[in-house]
Amino acid sequence: MNPIDPRIHRALDGELAREDLPRELRLVVERLEAAAALLAAAPAVAGLEPRVMAALRRPAPSRMRRLVRWFSIPHAVTLRVRPVWSLALAAAVALLTLVPIDEGNGPVLGDHEGIAQFVGRFPDAQTVHVVGSFNDWRTGTIPLEDRDHDGVWRATVVLPTGTYEYMFVVDGERWVTDHLADRLVEDDFGRENSILIVRAARR
Amino acid sequence: MRGDPSDTEVVARVLGGDREAFGLLIRRYETGLLRFATRMLGSRDVAADAVAESLVRAYRHLASCRDPSRLRTWLYRIVANRCKSYLARRDVADVPLEEAPPVADVTDNEAALERAEQLALVARALAQLAPDQREAFVLKHVEGLSYQEMADVTGERIPTLKMRVHRAREALLQVLEDHA
Structure with a gap:
């Protein structure tokens, strides 16, 4: 792109009478004006009034609806930041990324709480729950899940530290001992309960 | 015979509750706004959408037009911003040539x-x-x-x-x- 004679700009900006231009520059001015006239003369299809007025007669969307709409539609967001602040921001992000954080993404545990994981294989079960001394042997309070549909049911719960006895309840009626537990103990009803020891997660 | 009311008069009527008076402003400026948006966006259909949305927006925020005597430039500003938002979302090379x-x-x-x-x-x-x-x-x-x-x-x-x-x-x- 070649810069054009500044007098052409001045003439087009009304700062210089075009009679004062040499003929060749005047032709350039006329050429640009003709191009602009073409763009200006091209018909613009009007007739927006019915459409706009119909929109105005409809009740305006609620504030919540507009908020939801704003969040759900892509927007171009421009942030104007001084370079020095962008450097500081980059340094802060790097610091947060590089400095290890002890706590994982799991639940926040108290000093006397630990995580208990229950796993049992029940290929034909519809529901599996765990009951034990931690929930007063009440069924239906701690369900296990089989998300993969591979017959292996799992549950993870936070419990106060301590030693508990527990069993699985399959399909709401069949009480099953977890034989994978480290220890088993016979209860007053002649069944074997599994033993769970919950230790504090924090050190 | 009285001439067309000024922009200031029409804006006052609209803000006073005469919604239909806004149609006068649409008829007054839609041709220029559509031409401008068409040149910016390269498509008459997209431009018509942009201008229609801009006019609805202008109506809803008419009270914020501080100087109704300069309504024309205020409307151009709304349409220009609408066009920029559209262009920012669209691929740069995607300028239809109608x-x-x-x-x-x-x-x-x-x-x-x-x-x-x-x-x-x-x-x-x-x-x-x-x-x-x-x-x-x-x-x-x-x-x-x-x-x-x-x-x-x-x-x-x-x-x-x-x-x-x-x-x-x-x-x-x-x-x-x-x-x-």
């Missing part, structure tokens, strides 16, 4: 065809410009705004706008000369 020469008709004479081809050439050259240069050129030379009005529309300083118009002229002239 100004292709019309299919020749037996009734077309040679001059009309040449004019259509020239228009297609200029429109294509305009589409190649950076959006801020395109905006400045169209506001100045197609819509006939003064640099002060352009500053009101765009929020830019006058020297910046002059520079953009100059760059746009140079780019357009280059294209025209290449095809002379």
Whole structure:
């Protein structure tokens, strides 16, 4: 792109009478004006009034609806930041990324709480729950899940530290001992309960 | 006989509850706004959507128009911002060229065809410009705004706008000369 004679700009900006231009520059001015006239003369299809007025007669969307709409539609967001602040921001992000954080993404545990994981294989079960001394042997309070549909049911719960006895309840009626537990103990009803020891997660 | 009411009078009527009076403002400015948006976006359909949305927005925020006597530039500003939002979301290269020469008709004479081809050439050259240069050129030379009005529309300083118009002229002239 070649810069054009500044007098052409001045003439087009009304700062210089075009009679004062040499003929060749005047032709350039006329050429640009003709191009602009073409763009200006091209018909613009009007007739927006019915459409706009119909929109105005409809009740305006609620504030919540507009908020939801704003969040759900892509927007171009421009942030104007001084370079020095962008450097500081980059340094802060790097610091947060590089400095290890002890706590994982799991639940926040108290000093006397630990995580208990229950796993049992029940290929034909519809529901599996765990009951034990931690929930007063009440069924239906701690369900296990089989998300993969591979017959292996799992549950993870936070419990106060301590030693508990527990069993699985399959399909709401069949009480099953977890034989994978480290220890088993016979209860007053002649069944074997599994033993769970919950230790504090924090050190 | 009383002439058409001024923008200030119409705005006062609308703000006073006469919603239908807004139709007068639409009829008054839609042609220029549509032409501007079409040149910015390269498509009449997209431009019609942009202007319609802008007018609805203008109505809903009419009370925030601090100087109704300068309603025209206020409306251009809303449409310009709408066009920029659209262009920011769209692929830069995706500027449709609706100004292709019309299919020749037996009734077309040679001059009309040449004019259509020239228009297609200029429109294509305009589409190649950076959006801020395109905006400045169209506001100045197609819509006939003064640099002060352009500053009101765009929020830019006058020297910046002059520079953009100059760059746009140079780019357009280059294209025209290449095809002379």
